[in-house]
Amino acid sequence: MTNPDPALYRPELYRPCVGCMMVNTSGLVFVGKRIDGADTDFWQMPQGGVDPGEDLEAAMLRELEEEAGVAPRHLTILGNLGRELFYDLPPELKGKLWKGRYIGQRQSWYLARFTGADSDIDIAAHKHPEFCEWKWVEPAALPGLIVPFKRPVYEQVLAGFRGLI
Template sequence: MNEEFAGLPYRPCVGVMLVNAAGRVFVGKRIDNKEGDAWQMPQGGIDDGEELHPAAFRELEEETGVSPDLVTVIAESREELLYDLPDFLLGKMWGGKYRGQRQKWLLMRFKGEDTDIQLDAHEPAEFCEWKWLEPELLPEMIVPFKKRVYRQVLDEFRDLI
């Protein structure tokens, strides 16, 4: 990590592992990634004063169009998971105020239909396409600096999927 940014805090964030009845995980292809295939699960910042579950429902609905009545919360990660931004993103993301993210993850079961997923539910859209993925493939789909976190999320939730 670039020493100039080492003293910065981590951005508080929530992530959602959304699984369907078949045990597959929702991933969306990031609309803003110039390097090509960057897929991820829904995630985003927790606003000041916002609680974890409301933040997770808000992020899920903004990014996928899936409303809270279409999911059941199954589990919450035991601890926050941290990742550092790579040097080429430091000082550029989130106004340069953070060195990375500290994420609390929720596992949710999707009770709706695929037609309930609307990537354009909120402007600006985060994803340009989506799919259901076998859980074991998750770490291969994510950008390199998030792979460790995705492996930890998968390891923690695997038996509940």
């Protein structure tokens, strides 16, 4: 479940996270298929945890480099949502992910234009890759590609960045 009002949540119960909608010059969005979900047909935008004291923009750039192998020189940051989006894990995942410390995530989202070539994307660049495949998709396709419990977040990200894509 998502809610745009963080005051309704206890933030300490939600893992701090940053995500990026990376769009190419044609307005298509980068998505990757997680290695641990290779047998499913769910795709996601790059996202990951924020280290204690880490700047959100720096965390976003780090995540893009780790998950997509994209160097910051190939990006132009277009904006951020300016608010956190929350989601709860489904019951079957609570207590299993993140050593049971969190019941969901609170995500800060950025929009970045990818200015490089497809050859500048390397999902195997990090020693622990997260994606086994990647592709460019139409923005409107995003909510249908993500696992269902994250769909409301993707709908809000899409709505928030629609005018900037």
